[in-house]
Amino acid sequence: MLRPAVIDDAGARDGAVSLLLPELRRYLARDVDGEAIDREGAIPEATRDGLARLGLFGLTIPESHGGAGLSLGAACEVVATLAEADRSIAIMVGLHAGLGTRGLVQHGTAELRDRWLPRLASGECVASFGATEASAGSDLTMLSTRVKPVAGGLRIDGEKSYVTNGGFAGLFTILASSPGLGGARAASLVCVPRDAEGVKIGREEDKLGIRGSSTVTVTFDGVVVPWSHLLGEPGKGIVLTHGLLAWGRTIMSAGCVGAARSALAMAMAHTHTRRQSRRPLSAFGATRAHLAWMSMRTRAMEAIVRDVSAAAEAGGPIAIPSAIAKVYCSDTAFAIADRALQLHGALGFLEPTGVARLLRDCRITRIFEGANDVLLVRIGAALLADPSALGRTGAEALDALALRLGAAVDAARRRWGVGAVNHQLALQRIARAHIALAVGAALLDGDDAGSSHAVSELVSEGNEALEALDRADTDDARAAAVLSVLAEA
Numbered sequence: 001m002l003r004p005a006v007i008d009d010a011g012a013r014d015g016a017v018s019l020l021l022p023e024l025r026r027y028l029a030r031d032v033d034g035e036a037i038d039r040e041g042a043i044p045e046a047t048r049d050g051l052a053r054l055g056l057f058g059l060t061i062p063e064s065h066g067g068a069g070l071s072l073g074a075a076c077e078v079v080a081t082l083a084e085a086d087r088s089i090a091i092m093v094g095l096h097a098g099l100g101t102r103g104l105v106q107h108g109t110a111e112l113r114d115r116w117l118p119r120l121a122s123g124e125c126v127a128s129f130g131a132t133e134a135s136a137g138s139d140l141t142m143l144s145t146r147v148k149p150v151a152g153g154l155r156i157d158g159e160k161s162y163v164t165n166g167g168f169a170g171l172f173t174i175l176a177s178s179p180g181l182g183g184a185r186a187a188s189l190v191c192v193p194r195d196a197e198g199v200k201i202g203r204e205e206d207k208l209g210i211r212g213s214s215t216v217t218v219t220f221d222g223v224v225v226p227w228s229h230l231l232g233e234p235g236k237g238i239v240l241t242h243g244l245l246a247w248g249r250t251i252m253s254a255g256c257v258g259a260a261r262s263a264l265a266m267a268m269a270h271t272h273t274r275r276q277s278r279r280p281l282s283a284f285g286a287t288r289a290h291l292a293w294m295s296m297r298t299r300a301m302e303a304i305v306r307d308v309s310a311a312a313e314a315g316g317p318i319a320i321p322s323a324i325a326k327v328y329c330s331d332t333a334f335a336i337a338d339r340a341l342q343l344h345g346a347l348g349f350l351e352p353t354g355v356a357r358l359l360r361d362c363r364i365t366r367i368f369e370g371a372n373d374v375l376l377v378r379i380g381a382a383l384l385a386d387p388s389a390l391g392r393t394g395a396e397a398l399d400a401l402a403l404r405l406g407a408a409v410d411a412a413r414r415r416w417g418v419g420a421v422n423h424q425l426a427l428q429r430i431a432r433a434h435i436a437l438a439v440g441a442a443l444l445d446g447d448d449a450g451s452s453h454a455v456s457e458l459v460s461e462g463n464e465a466l467e468a469l470d471r472a473d474t475d476d477a478r479a480a481a482v483l484s485v486l487a488e489a
Ligand SMILES: Cc1cc2nc3c(=O)[nH]c(=O)nc-3n(C[C@H](O)[C@H](O)[C@H](O)COP(=O)(O)OP(=O)(O)OC[C@H]3O[C@@H](n4cnc5c(N)ncnc54)[C@H](O)[C@@H]3O)c2cc1C
Pocket: 095, 129, 130, 131, 132, 136, 137, 138, 139, 161, 162, 163, 164, 165, 207, 215, 364, 367, 368, 369, 370, 371, 372, 373, 374, 377, 424
């Protein structure tokens, strides 16, 4: 177990992860059956207990409260390792370490932290987070769930959809509209214990992937909690949620890294053993190109997750960097899983091989914790608001791309001003170029010998995005024309 007693400073704590990982890998190989988890649609309780014994529910909870107090980067390495074995488990642990407990760790009252964190660290209690509702998905300003001051505390009424870990969680952090706390349009974060009167847990959703991960609707019907259950300043819930999401998205990106590693390993093993035309598949040039692409992309994903984690540890803002990592890692992991399936041929299409499950499990990460389409618009808009985010790396090709992107951003600012928000395609293409730059720069930071090819591919992608930027308005008009023809038909 990752015991706080043997870990006395931050560096040593993170160092202890390298001791934990081999033990974790042995546990996962011996005791976790991803195929059964997928088939049964649940993680067995014995597996949850085993993970708890290894200390996995206390990864990012401070040592003072029974956790391991790991840095974000170290926690990411653990979650990536879990995802190599099973994505549902990685999401259960990652959500607990991210959105589930981060609010309490950062913004909880001393009383609430003392009561709940030790139980959350030991795994006796698992954490959930609820923001999404039937009418509030990408737009969290549309919340119907209400929290209001009443005699004896805060009363909560409403319903949260798609609550990960909700089937067995003991504590929910929820974002609710709070007109009585901080203004008419305010929202606040509140912790609600599962056993509070008026909490009802819905049935498990039937999903395409991560079928072992618990996903339920949770209803709050006149639930009353003490004031001490409010997290942070009243009325600041949306801002606080964005902070939690930045942390959670980084951990989720690490899960994508694990999935990509696993897809690459499966593709390598298969293409070295399967023979066609008297040669192993790996001897074909086209196969080698796939494998090299998958390996370079995996490295790039590792680099951007490391980069964002390091920025968080240095106390820097990671709202946009974590969105960049999330979009890049989720898109890329899915593409890598797809190539792994292709290289397996018909076998890849069959469930027992495990590649199909890997692909299904990867799909959700492009949707949750911020749909990629929405995040791309935000990344583009943020760069327009603050072009100084485009630093120089000293690498010629990347700096030339940064210069070209900087000029495109200046032109967009002059042309559209604040009206740029209405030019989503343009913002997304600016975002794609920014992502290519950020990931390329992260690869340089990592001083990775094999990354120069990946950097030059990223530069090409960034340049392609900027070429597409020039066509954004035309493409937008064409899409509108196509839809108006469809509407008339
Ligand atoms: C398995 C699973 C687990 C989940 N776990 C949790 C959880 O633990 N806690 C939680 O709070 N939520 C959770 N969610 C919900 C998830 O975060 C939301 O599904 C996600 O934020 C998107 O919201 P939505 O589904 O309402 O999509 P919508 O907001 O309806 O968007 C659908 C699509 O419309 C487009 N779109 C929407 N808005 C814009 C825009 N402004 N600009 C451009 N395009 C746009 C995008 O293509 C987007 O993908 C989970 C969902 C699933 C499926």
